[in-house]
Amino acid sequence: MTTSSQLPLPPFPPEGEVGKILLTEEQIQSRVAVLGEELARKYQGVTPLFVAVMKGSVIFVADLLRAYHGPVEFDAMVVSSYGDALRSSGVVKIVKDLDTPAAGRHVVLVEDIVDTGLTMQYLLNHFEQQGASSVAVCSLLVREGTDTAGLRIDHVGFEIPHDFVIGYGLDAAQIYRNLPFVGVFTGTVDH
Numbered sequence: 113m114t115t116s117s118q119l120p121l122p123p124f125p126p127e128g129e130v131g132k133i134l135l136t137e138e139q140i141q142s143r144v145a146v147l148g149e150e151l152a153r154k155y156q157g158v159t160p161l162f163v164a165v166m167k168g169s170v171i172f173v174a175d176l177l178r179a180y181h182g183p184v185e186f187d188a189m190v191v192s193s194y195g196d197a198l199r200s201s202g203v204v205k206i207v208k209d210l211d212t213p214a215a216g217r218h219v220v221l222v223e224d225i226v227d228t229g230l231t232m233q234y235l236l237n238h239f240e241q242q243g244a245s246s247v248a249v250c251s252l253l254v255r256e257g258t259d260t261a262g263l264r265i266d267h268v269g270f271e272i273p274h275d276f277v278i279g280y281g282l283d284a285a286q287i288y289r290n291l292p293f294v295g296v297f298t299g300t301v302d303h
């Protein structure tokens with residue numbers, strides 16, 4: 113750690129860690145504005161409960177809430193399906209549940225990316241079992257070719273190819289969530 117205010121900050125992300133920028137900050141912001149409006153129209157007259165699926169949706173949900181014009185409640189749950197690897201462990205685990213009971217609520221699950229759909233399928237079942245009045249899914253990203261037949265992904269920001277991506281909440285081994293764009297990760301996970 114260095115505290116010098118004289119030296120220029122090193123480049124971030126470092127050279128070679130990010131390849132193609134798939135979505136610029138501007139593209140993301142204008143799409144989020146549209147999603148916010150779409151949701152506000154859909155839930156007119158009720159107060160939905162936005163549930164951020166942490167940690168990946170942290171940036172998205174903050175912007176989406178501000179793009180939502182109307183009364184809305186917010187809660188977060190922490191779910192783990194990937195560990196620190198780049199491949200799914202195939203096991204979904206609720207690390208932290210909601211503080212707010214979901215029974216009788218109109219729940220909007222806010223996700224960063226639907227990849228295999230495993231996490232969403234698990235959470236949809238979870239909230240239906242909890243007695244939510246309705247459960248909708250709003251995902252910033254959906255992987256092209258994901259079998260969404262049995263999955264209700266009601267609101268989608270963008271479809272993206274199969275590359276592992278980082279930024280705007282998405283991480284590689286917990287790093288790079290704070291990039292304002294979404295880009296292809298070309299580094300190693302060894303930080």
Ligand code: IMP
Pocket residue numbers: 168193194200223224225226227228229230231232275276277278282283284
């Ligand atoms: P699913 O259960 O396979 O749909 O995976 C969903 C979760 O995997 C997401 O919420 C992310 O945390 C993680 N994930 C999937 N693809 C990526 C990626 O390209 N970059 C970062 N995280 C990813």
